[in-house]
Amino acid sequence: MRSPKQEVFKADHTTMSEPPPLPGQQINDGKGRIFPCEQCGADLKFHIGEQSLKCPFCGAKRELSFSENAEIREQNFEEMVAELKRRKSEQEHEDPEHQEVRCESCGTDVIFDGTLTSIDCPYCGSPLQREKIHTGGFRVNVDAVMPFQIDPRQAQGKIAAWVQSLWFAPNDFKKIGAKGKCNGVYLPFWTFDTLTFTVYHGERGEDYTTTVGTGDKKRTVTRTRWYTATGKFQRFFDDVLINATGKFSKTDLEELGPWPLDSLLPFTQEVIAGHFARTYDVELEDALPIAKQIIDAAIRSECRGRIGGDRQRVHSVKTRYDAVTYKHCLLPIYMLAYRYKGKSFRVFVNGASGTVRGERPFSWVKISAAVLSALAVVITGLALFSR
Structure with a gap:
C-alpha cells in the first residue's frame, strides 16, 4: 500500500502563488512541459481541426513552432545501439518506473506509471508531459510525430x-x-x-x-x-x-x-x-x-x-x-x-x-x-x- 506521499494523485496547492511558467518551460526538474496561453494563462492543447495549439477557454491559437534546422533525419542504427550501451555502463540506475509531475495549474502531483509519458491532470484537466522520457537518458529520442487528423x-x-x-x-x-x-x-x-x-x-x-x-x-x-x-x-x-x-x-x-x-x-x-x-x-x-x-x-x-x-x-x-x-x-x-x-x-x-x-x-x-x-x-x- 502506498504511503500518503506516494498516492497516484496528491493534492498540494503550495505553488499556486508562484508566477506561471513561460510557454514551453520545463517544470518539476525537467520532468514535464506545459504551454500557457499568452492571453488568459490557461494551458494550450493541440487542436486536431486547427492543427495548431489552441486555448480551450478563450480560443487563442498558436502555430506549431519548429527550429530553423528541424527536419526528420534517418538515424544510424549501430551508432545508437553502441551509445545506449555506453550510457547504461556509465550510470547505475535507469530512470524510475514511476515519476511525479507537479501540475502548475492546481498544484497536484501526478504519478506517471510505466511508459505513459503524457496525461491530463485528473483535478483540473491541464495537460502534463514527462519530458525526460522523450529527450534522452536510457531512452531513444523521438524523431517524428504524426498529428491526429480525425477528432x-x-x-x-x-x-x-x-x-x-x-x-x-x-x-x-x-x-x-x-x-x-x-x-x-x-x-x-x-x-x-x-x-x-x-x-x-x-x-x-x-x-x-x-x-x-x-x-x-x-x-x-x-x-x-x-x-x-x-x-x-x-x-x-x-x-x-x-x-x-x-x-x-x-x-x-x-x-x-x-x-x-x-x-x-x-x-x-x-x-x-x-x-x-x-x-x-x-x-x-x-x-x-x-x-x-x-x-x-x-x-x-x-x-x-x-x-x-x-x-x-x-x-x-x-x-x-x-x-x-x-x-x-x-x-x-x-x-x-x-x-x-x-x-x-x-x-x-x-x-x-x-x-x-x-x-x-x-x-x-x-x-x-x-x-x-x-x-x-x-x-x-x-x-x-x-x-
Missing part, C-alpha cells in the same frame, strides 16, 4: 460504421453498438531503412502435358521439368514499420496501416500537448530482428518471382543488410474499450486515416445457420448432379 467524434462515427459492417455480429450488439469513451493516444513505432544484397539458389519448374496409358486408361497428365536457377540482386527497403509497444494486440495495430508517413513532422512536444502518449516497450536493438522477418519474407517472395516458371523451389537465400537506419516515431491511435455480456473488448482507430480494427463478439446462432444453409446448398447441388 474523437469522427473516430466514434468510424467505430459505429465498423460495428454495422460486421458479419455474424449479434443483433442486439449491432443495435447498441460499442459504447465507451474514445481515447486518443500517441503510440511508439520504429521505422527501418536498409539496402540489402541477396544471393539465392533454387529451381524453376516448367509444366508440360503428356498422354499416358492406353485404351480406356488413356489420359492426359501434367508434369514438371526442373531447371537450376540462381541469381543475386539489391533491394532498398524504406520505412519498414514496427510496433514498439507490448501492451496492445500486435495484429490489431499492424492492421491499422498503411500509415501516411509522408505527413510525419519533426518531433515537438506541442503536438502531443493535451493527449496521452507512451514511450516504447520494444527496445531498438530488439526491433531490428522483427523488421528483418518482414524484409526476409519480401525478399523470398522476390526470389520466387525472379526464378519464374510455373513452379519454384527455393533452396537457399542469403541476405546482407547494409546502411541500416531507423526513426523513432509517435503515431496517433484512438482506443475504445467496451463490454458486451460481461466480456471486455477493445477497438483501435487509425488517428490519421480512420481505419478501424479490433475485437468483437460473434453470434453463434448466425454462424450455425450459415453453416447449415451452406450444407443444404451443397447437398441440393449433389442431388441434382447425380440425376
Whole structure:
C-alpha cells in the first residue's frame, strides 16, 4: 500500500502563488512541459481541426513552432545501439518506473506509471508531459510525430460504421453498438531503412502435358521439368514499420496501416500537448530482428518471382543488410474499450486515416445457420448432379 506521499494523485496547492511558467518551460526538474496561453494563462492543447495549439477557454491559437534546422533525419542504427550501451555502463540506475509531475495549474502531483509519458491532470484537466522520457537518458529520442487528423467524434462515427459492417455480429450488439469513451493516444513505432544484397539458389519448374496409358486408361497428365536457377540482386527497403509497444494486440495495430508517413513532422512536444502518449516497450536493438522477418519474407517472395516458371523451389537465400537506419516515431491511435455480456473488448482507430480494427463478439446462432444453409446448398447441388 502506498504511503500518503506516494498516492497516484496528491493534492498540494503550495505553488499556486508562484508566477506561471513561460510557454514551453520545463517544470518539476525537467520532468514535464506545459504551454500557457499568452492571453488568459490557461494551458494550450493541440487542436486536431486547427492543427495548431489552441486555448480551450478563450480560443487563442498558436502555430506549431519548429527550429530553423528541424527536419526528420534517418538515424544510424549501430551508432545508437553502441551509445545506449555506453550510457547504461556509465550510470547505475535507469530512470524510475514511476515519476511525479507537479501540475502548475492546481498544484497536484501526478504519478506517471510505466511508459505513459503524457496525461491530463485528473483535478483540473491541464495537460502534463514527462519530458525526460522523450529527450534522452536510457531512452531513444523521438524523431517524428504524426498529428491526429480525425477528432474523437469522427473516430466514434468510424467505430459505429465498423460495428454495422460486421458479419455474424449479434443483433442486439449491432443495435447498441460499442459504447465507451474514445481515447486518443500517441503510440511508439520504429521505422527501418536498409539496402540489402541477396544471393539465392533454387529451381524453376516448367509444366508440360503428356498422354499416358492406353485404351480406356488413356489420359492426359501434367508434369514438371526442373531447371537450376540462381541469381543475386539489391533491394532498398524504406520505412519498414514496427510496433514498439507490448501492451496492445500486435495484429490489431499492424492492421491499422498503411500509415501516411509522408505527413510525419519533426518531433515537438506541442503536438502531443493535451493527449496521452507512451514511450516504447520494444527496445531498438530488439526491433531490428522483427523488421528483418518482414524484409526476409519480401525478399523470398522476390526470389520466387525472379526464378519464374510455373513452379519454384527455393533452396537457399542469403541476405546482407547494409546502411541500416531507423526513426523513432509517435503515431496517433484512438482506443475504445467496451463490454458486451460481461466480456471486455477493445477497438483501435487509425488517428490519421480512420481505419478501424479490433475485437468483437460473434453470434453463434448466425454462424450455425450459415453453416447449415451452406450444407443444404451443397447437398441440393449433389442431388441434382447425380440425376
